[in-house]
Amino acid sequence: MIPNKFLCTVALCALLLSAQNTPHFPQANLVSVKAAPDHLLGKSFMPGGALATYKKGKVEWTLFAAQCPNAVDAAIRLPDWRKALKDAKLEASFGGYFGLDAGVPVFVFTKGAWIAGVRGLPEKEADAQARLLAARL
Numbered sequence: 001m002i003p004n005k006f007l008c009t010v011a012l013c014a015l016l017l018s019a020q021n022t023p024h025f026p027q028a029n030l031v032s033v034k035a036a037p038d039h040l041l042g043k044s045f046m047p048g049g050a051l052a053t054y055k056k057g058k059v060e061w062t063l064f065a066a067q068c069p070n071a072v073d074a075a076i077r078l079p080d081w082r083k084a085l086k087d088a089k090l091e092a093s094f095g096g097y098f099g100l101d102a103g104v105p106v107f108v109f110t111k112g113a114w115i116a117g118v119r120g121l122p123e124k125e126a127d128a129q130a131r132l133l134a135a136r137l
Contacts, residue, residue, distance in 0.1 A: 025052040025063055026132045040066050041101070041119065045080040049115075054129075061120035063133050067113050074110040081108045094130065098123050111137050 025033060031053045040046040041064060049066030068074040078097065082088045085099025085106060096109025096117070107126035108117035114137045118126040 024065065024136050025050075026129075026136065029054045029056045031055050036064075040064055041106075043080070043084060045077055045084075046115070059121075061118060061126075061129065063116070063118055063129060065114055065116040065133065065137060068115060069113065071110070071112050074113050074115040077115050078108070078110060081106075091127070094127065096130070098126065109134065 033050055033052045035048070036051055037048045040049040040051070047066045047068060049064055052063045052065075054061050054063065066074075068077075082090075082097050082099075085097055085101055085108075088097045088099035090096075091098055091107070091109070094109050096107060098105070098107045100106070101119070104120055105122060105126060106117060106119045107121075107123065107130050108115065109130055110116075111134050116130070116133055116137060118129045118133070121129060
């Protein structure tokens with residue numbers, strides 16, 4: 001059996017390679033895409049993934065995405081996010097959580113085997129960016 005950590009690392013490589021050829025991340029206002037080999041956003045429960053940095057005027061934010069071996073593996077990370085976020089609020093229409101991580105707003109969701117989200121935007125704007133990202137995963 002292949003460990004989940006290895007599969008997530010393989011998925012990270014595939015994501016980074018495909019980010020150059022297909023738009024996993026929205027291209028408007030994209031500044032850079034970086035790899036996080038393990039513990040995305042410094043969370044021990046997160047696998048490795050990719051971080052896309054955006055800037056529009058003075059506003060900066062990050063989209064993040066990690067592909068897990070399956071949808072269940074992605075979904076079991078959501079309760080960890082709920083615990084990690086201050087004042088976590090269920091976004092029932094999206095199936096994710098919005099809250100604060102070290103004082104920074106974060107919106108996190110799953111889509112199939114993906115766990116992804118938006119860091120650095122208020123709830124309404126984060127929801128809009130999350131929908132753009134989810135459409136590409």
